[in-house]
Amino acid sequence: MHFADWFYLVDHPGIFLLAAILGVPVYFEIGKMIFDDWDGFLDCRKAWYLPLWLSVWRGEVENIRIKVLSVALFVLLSLLVTSAVYKSLLAAAGLLHFGT
Numbered sequence: 549m550h551f552a553d554w555f556y557l558v559d560h561p562g563i564f565l566l567a568a569i570l571g572v573p574v575y576f577e578i579g580k581m582i583f584d585d586w587d588g589f590l591d592c593r594k595a596w597y598l599p600l601w602l603s604v605w606r607g608e609v610e611n612i613r614i615k616v617l618s619v620a621l622f623v624l625l626s627l628l629v630t631s632a633v634y635k636s637l638l639a640a641a642g643l644l645h646f647g648t
Contacts, residue, residue: 558634560643567634574629582618592619 558564583589595603595615603612638644 560638563637564634567637568630571626571629571633575626578622578625582622591615
């Protein structure tokens with residue numbers, strides 16, 4: 549699935565993009581809570597791409613697992629924030645219809 553195909557999952561892609569842009573300050577605050585600083589974020593991103601066999605070889609499986617889960621948590625929370633802002637914008641614009 550290409551990046552542009554993701555916009556077919558939402559009814560109003562322009563409003564979804566606006567919701568993602570409006571959520572940027574919240575993403576930074578979530579990132580501060582999870583990673584503490586930019587070095588922590590970059591360290592966790594490196595762990596995200598590290599092959600499992602290499603972390604087993606180094607004996608860092610538990611440390612790498614925690615870092616990967618913190619990146620996954622950050623992505624999940626960011627998507628939840630974007631979804632909440634998107635639904636709020638739809639409701640404010642009168643475009644949110646229940647049961648149809």
